[in-house]
Amino acid sequence: MLNKKHLVLLASAGSMTLAGIATAQADVLEDTIERGAVQCGVSDGLPGFSAPDGDGNWQGLDVDVCRAVAAAVLGDADAVNYISLNAVERFTALQSGEVDVLSRNTTWTTTRDTTLGLNFAGVNFYDGIGFMVSRDLGLNGAMELDGAAICIQTGTTTELNVADYFRANDMEFDPIVFDTSEQTVGGFQAGRCDVLTSDTSQLAALRIQLDDPEGAVILPEIISKEPLGPVVRQGDDTWFNIVKWSLFAMINAEEYGVTSENAEEMLSSENPDVARLLGQDGNYGEGMGLEADWAYNIISQVGNYAESFERNVGMGSPLEIERGVNALWNAGGFQYAPPIR
Amino acid sequence: MSVRPNIRPVGHKPPFWRDRAKRALIFQIILVAVVAAFLAYIIHNTQANLNARGITTGFGFLSNTAGFGIVQSLIDYSSQSSYGRTFVVGLINTLLVGGLGVIAASIIGFTVGIARLSPNWLIARLANAYIETFRNIPVLLQIFFWYFAVLRTLPGARDSMAFGEAFFLNVRGLYLPQPLFESGFGLIPATFVVAIIASIALIIWNRRRHEATGKRLPAGLISLVIIFGLPLLVLIATGVPVTWEMPELRGFNFRGGITIIPEFLALWLALSIYTASFIAEIVRSGIQAIPHGQTEAAQALSLPRKLVLRLVVIPQAMRVIIPPLTSQYLNLIKNSSLATAIGYPDLVSVFAGTTLNQTGQAIEVIAMTMAVYLVISLLVSMFMNWFNARVALVER
Numbered sequence: 001m002l003n004k005k006h007l008v009l010l011a012s013a014g015s016m017t018l019a020g021i022a023t024a025q026a027d028v029l030e031d032t033i034e035r036g037a038v039q040c041g042v043s044d045g046l047p048g049f050s051a052p053d054g055d056g057n058w059q060g061l062d063v064d065v066c067r068a069v070a071a072a073v074l075g076d077a078d079a080v081n082y083i084s085l086n087a088v089e090r091f092t093a094l095q096s097g098e099v100d101v102l103s104r105n106t107t108w109t110t111t112r113d114t115t116l117g118l119n120f121a122g123v124n125f126y127d128g129i130g131f132m133v134s135r136d137l138g139l140n141g142a143m144e145l146d147g148a149a150i151c152i153q154t155g156t157t158t159e160l161n162v163a164d165y166f167r168a169n170d171m172e173f174d175p176i177v178f179d180t181s182e183q184t185v186g187g188f189q190a191g192r193c194d195v196l197t198s199d200t201s202q203l204a205a206l207r208i209q210l211d212d213p214e215g216a217v218i219l220p221e222i223i224s225k226e227p228l229g230p231v232v233r234q235g236d237d238t239w240f241n242i243v244k245w246s247l248f249a250m251i252n253a254e255e256y257g258v259t260s261e262n263a264e265e266m267l268s269s270e271n272p273d274v275a276r277l278l279g280q281d282g283n284y285g286e287g288m289g290l291e292a293d294w295a296y297n298i299i300s301q302v303g304n305y306a307e308s309f310e311r312n313v314g315m316g317s318p319l320e321i322e323r324g325v326n327a328l329w330n331a332g333g334f335q336y337a338p339p340i341r
Numbered sequence: 342m343s344v345r346p347n348i349r350p351v352g353h354k355p356p357f358w359r360d361r362a363k364r365a366l367i368f369q370i371i372l373v374a375v376v377a378a379f380l381a382y383i384i385h386n387t388q389a390n391l392n393a394r395g396i397t398t399g400f401g402f403l404s405n406t407a408g409f410g411i412v413q414s415l416i417d418y419s420s421q422s423s424y425g426r427t428f429v430v431g432l433i434n435t436l437l438v439g440g441l442g443v444i445a446a447s448i449i450g451f452t453v454g455i456a457r458l459s460p461n462w463l464i465a466r467l468a469n470a471y472i473e474t475f476r477n478i479p480v481l482l483q484i485f486f487w488y489f490a491v492l493r494t495l496p497g498a499r500d501s502m503a504f505g506e507a508f509f510l511n512v513r514g515l516y517l518p519q520p521l522f523e524s525g526f527g528l529i530p531a532t533f534v535v536a537i538i539a540s541i542a543l544i545i546w547n548r549r550r551h552e553a554t555g556k557r558l559p560a561g562l563i564s565l566v567i568i569f570g571l572p573l574l575v576l577i578a579t580g581v582p583v584t585w586e587m588p589e590l591r592g593f594n595f596r597g598g599i600t601i602i603p604e605f606l607a608l609w610l611a612l613s614i615y616t617a618s619f620i621a622e623i624v625r626s627g628i629q630a631i632p633h634g635q636t637e638a639a640q641a642l643s644l645p646r647k648l649v650l651r652l653v654v655i656p657q658a659m660r661v662i663i664p665p666l667t668s669q670y671l672n673l674i675k676n677s678s679l680a681t682a683i684g685y686p687d688l689v690s691v692f693a694g695t696t697l698n699q700t701g702q703a704i705e706v707i708a709m710t711m712a713v714y715l716v717i718s719l720l721v722s723m724f725m726n727w728f729n730a731r732v733a734l735v736e737r
Binding site: 087088091092095111112115116117137146147148149154155159160162163164166167173174175176177178179183186187190191192194233234235 | 391393394395396397408409410411412419420421489493497498512513591592593594596603681682684686690694695697698699700701703
């Protein structure tokens with residue numbers, strides 16, 4: 001892990017040094033079609049978001065974004081090369097062109113959007129930071145955490161937001177910082193720290209990996225806004241649009257009631273929204289250099305947002321996360337996709 | 342340099358391309374120009390690439406607020422400090438583990454190296470086993486071993502192992518009482534300095550007297566007594582102006598006192614023990630490089646065994662030992678960057694890890710980090726070369 005990290009950093013620093021200027025403006029869509037696969041950066045194993053299943057196939061909410069892009073561009077959701085990245089490696093890997101999409105529970109922040117040469121292509125999960133503690137401690141809330149040792153994954157917004165929260169509330173803490181979520185959980189289990197902190201969705205995922213999930217509780221407070229979503233490099237607007245609209249297509253499909261099961265019969269739907277989405281009325285993929293059936297491929301192969309959510313993180317999955325703010329705008333949540341027109 | 346006899350036709354000068362020295366000079370100038378042009382090209386190209394991708398560059402980020410916490414810092418640090426300060430905190434942590442590692446590795450290495458040559462079968466075998474075990478296991482695994490297999494199995498904060506009411510050991514680290522100095526304590530370090538000066542004077546006087554008269558005092562022993570005894574006497578005479586802040590179990594953990602975090606302990610132990618096995622071999626080879634005749638000659642002068650080692654063998658062996666020892670010190674310092682594997686906040690972990698990721702300034706941060714290791718290594722080399730020159734054989 002360590003050596004890999006250093007290699008990635010060096011390789012990307014090197015590639016930025018030696019790569020010609022021309023390749024910086026490379027056409028990702030063309031490269032992807034030529035390669036026959038999308039280069040997608042995912043986390044290094046977070047159940048529900050991106051983790052390989054028993055057969056070695058990557059599964060998860062973030063993985064579904066990679067699959068949606070592959071379905072839109074290549075017509076085959078399986079045409080994805082997954083590159084697992086830890087929090088420290090992820091942006092360099094994207095900047096240097098090792099991956100073309102980063103779909104790895106990454107928080108959208110000003111610095112990342114404006115100074116790293118990156119573009120955030122939307123939000124596939126609205127999250128916030130929470131705290132997980134051992135049940136034995138008998139804590140009721142985050143305000144009782146003064147003086148605690150806290151295990152955090154390095155290079156995350158969590159590291160910054162937790163520091164802000166403790167300072168704002170005049171409390172102290174010892175940050176115990178690890179490279180991977182696996183080490184972070186290990187530190188928590190061994191008692192190196194009292195608290196494991198991360199986005200609440202990740203906490204839910206990490207909790208089920210504990211030896212004794214029942215022995216840990218997630219405190220009620222959520223102390224920050226963490227909009228998570230896919231990221232692309234700046235400078236290739238076509239590719240930016242493709243990733244953005246692949247996500248929007250899934251959200252719109254949920255709103256219009258199109259699922260992977262009924263997509264076939266929906267092709268003959270009278271509903272103009274559905275007809276435009278599925279490419280039966282006009283070609284809304286044209287502007288992105290895609291076929292008219294781009295959204296149909298996404299929905300039939302990957303499913304709509306609700307299907308993806310339920311399958312990977314929702315009540316039908318081991319994580320049992322409620323839709324909450326991730327429900328559609330017309331169902332009391334934040335998820336809202338611009339119309340296809 | 343050519344060893345051919347420099348036969349030149351007398352008379353008119355040959356054209357410059359026939360002149361060996363001038364030709365060499367021209368080639369060197371061309372080479373330097375090519376390297377400089379290459380450097381200029383890659384710097385320009387990097388800049389252009391970064392601009393084309395909209396990545397902000399420059400060192401301005403160093404004065405921005407870092408916003409994250411660091412568990413161990415020897416200087417004042419809070420999440421409100423700047424990224425520049427995270428650099429300093431990481432650097433000091435690297436120097437701390439590197440420096441203490443060098444000291445521990447030297448002590449263990451010299452002891453084991455000499456023990457390896459002991460006439461006592463058991464001691465020699467034990468030293469050998471130590472060397473072969475720790476030299477042949479990758480240092481990263483040894484760090485993991487100490488961190489995960491040894492220190493992670495310690496009890497939790499509430500069931501700490503207690504040594505008296507002052508020392509506590511648990512999975513969060515080692516907790517020691519912290520001395521709080523009251524007014525009047527300044528006298529003690531002052532006495533300490535005086536004692537050291539007195540000892541040096543004593544040793545010099547003893548050596549002169551030995552050379553002049555052949556008589557000698559056990560100056561080393563006397564110095565030890567002076568250096569430790571005098572401050573102790575003053576300490577008692579002034580009524581011990583020190584109070585100890587004891588670590589106390591409050592809330593989640595022990596508060597107060599000094600905390601030595603397990604990440605530091607694991608890294609320090611692993612680096613010291615690993616490097617010591619190499620140093621031991623260097624010491625052994627250094628001692629074995631001294632012909633046995635030297636020992637015999639010294640014994641023939643009826644010098645006691647201890648003095649033979651100290652006055653005849655070790656000084657000569659040092660000349661063999663120091664150059665490879667320098668490499669081991671450099672290795673140890675550079676290996677300390679493996680800290681990031683267990684989360685010890687060293688330069689690589691804090692600066693090339695967290696700071697790089699929070700700011701995204703990969704090129705600047707990596708360049709600074711590499712420069713730091715380069716400078717540290719060069720300084721260590723310079724010091725060791727100076728030391729080597731000092732002990733080198735003076736040929737007359």
